[in-house]
Amino acid sequence: MQVFICYNHESDQAFVEELSKSLNEIAVTPQITNLKLKYGEQLNKNADDALRNCDQVIIVLSKGFTQSKWHQRELFAFLMKEETDESKIIIPILREDCEFNPLLEDRICDFRNKTFKQGFKLLAKRISLSRQVFISMKFGDETLDSAFEGVIKPVIEEFNYTAMRIDKIQDSGKITDQMLKEIARSEIVLVDLTGGRPNCYYEAGYAQALEKKIIYTIKKGENPHFNLYGYRCIEWATEQDLRIELRKRFQSLYRTPKSG
Numbered sequence: 077m078q079v080f081i082c083y084n085h086e087s088d089q090a091f092v093e094e095l096s097k098s099l100n101e102i103a104v105t106p107q108i109t110n111l112k113l114k115y116g117e118q119l120n121k122n123a124d125d126a127l128r129n130c131d132q133v134i135i136v137l138s139k140g141f142t143q144s145k146w147h148q149r150e151l152f153a154f155l156m157k158e159e160t161d162e163s164k165i166i167i168p169i170l171r172e173d174c175e176f177n178p179l180l181e182d183r184i185c186d187f188r189n190k191t192f193k194q195g196f197k198l199l200a201k202r203i204s205l206s207r208q209v210f211i212s213m214k215f216g217d218e219t220l221d222s223a224f225e226g227v228i229k230p231v232i233e234e235f236n237y238t239a240m241r242i243d244k245i246q247d248s249g250k251i252t253d254q255m256l257k258e259i260a261r262s263e264i265v266l267v268d269l270t271g272g273r274p275n276c277y278y279e280a281g282y283a284q285a286l287e288k289k290i291i292y293t294i295k296k297g298e299n300p301h302f303n304l305y306g307y308r309c310i311e312w313a314t315e316q317d318l319r320i321e322l323r324k325r326f327q328s329l330y331r332t333p334k335s336g
Contacts, residue, residue: 077207077263078105079167080130082150085110087140091171095134098196102236104203106134112146119153127157127165131263132203135168135180142174151177167202169195210259211241212279213268219295220270223312227319228266235326237264259283264329269309270295277301291325293318 079099083092096106107130111119127133133154141147155177158164168180171187185202187195209232214220229239240262242255259265265283267276269292283290292309294300296317300309310325312318 077103077132077203078107078130079132079134079203080107080109080127081134081136082111082147082154083136084138084140084144084147088136088138088171091138092136094192095136095169095196098192102200102203111150119149124157127154131165131207131261133166134199135166136171137168137174137176137180137184138171139174142176148177155179167199169199207237208240208258208262209237209264209266210262210279210283211239211266211268212276212283213241213266214271214273214276215241215243217271220268223268223315223318227315227322228268231319231322231326232266234323255279256282259288260286262288264289264291266291266293268293269300270298272298272301289329291322293322 081092081095083089092108096108099106135141135151135154154166158166164183166180166183168176168184169187170176170184173188176184185195185199187198211224211228213224224239224241232239240258242258259279259282265279265288267280267283267290269276269280280290280292292300292307294309294311296311296313300307310318310321312321
């Protein structure tokens with residue numbers, strides 16, 4: 077997982093260096109770019125490029141940040157991207173008493189009157205909620221539903237991710253739109269090919285197009301369709317088989333954050 081850190085380079089540099097070190101320790105890769113130097117007046121048009129491969133934006137709120145007209149432009153660009161994508165990506169850290177945009181108030185991660193360690197613990201918890209794994213599989217199958225509840229979901233949570241299965245959410249929106257949106261905001265996509273469901277192959281193809289990390293699983297005795305031959309796939313006969321192999325795969329992913 078990668079996060080972009082937006083901050084005042086003059087007043088908050090030491091804080092961000094400590095923050096970056098701590099993020100790396102929980103397998104989150106910080107991205108730091110001086111957007112004023114890189115994009116200047118074209119920032120609003122280049123917000124997508126600025127955040128390429130980043131899952132979240134950490135805004136370090138300080139007097140230096142909130143009193144800077146440029147940093148307010150950065151914040152506005154990121155808020156506009158949230159509105160366009162219909163997905164909240166900003167995690168604001170309140171480092172000291174200062175005035176800030178009221179749109180951020182309900183999601184502030186307050187570091188004031190705390191040690192850095194205490195504040196970072198709150199931030200790490202907030203980040204873990206955004207570390208999502210989208211699950212694509214056949215629904216309503218007793219064996220697969222048991223594997224999801226007994227193995228897949230618990231293993232995902234062991235590694236500080238949340239499991240998203242589209243049939244588990246309550247929303248009146250169009251199911252296909254919801255599914256595409258959740259795949260796009262997920263760091264990892266797990267596709268179980270058991271039963272050869274067309275929707276699973278469709279979702280796998282969409283995840284590949286977005287260059288997501290994908291984990292394929294399938295019940296032993298079945299074969300994936302020809303277009304997925306050659307891809308590494310976890311074959312499982314029992315839930316214990318699946319648990320062991322899934323843990324191995326997550327250990328590999330978890331220990332190797334995306335490169336910048």
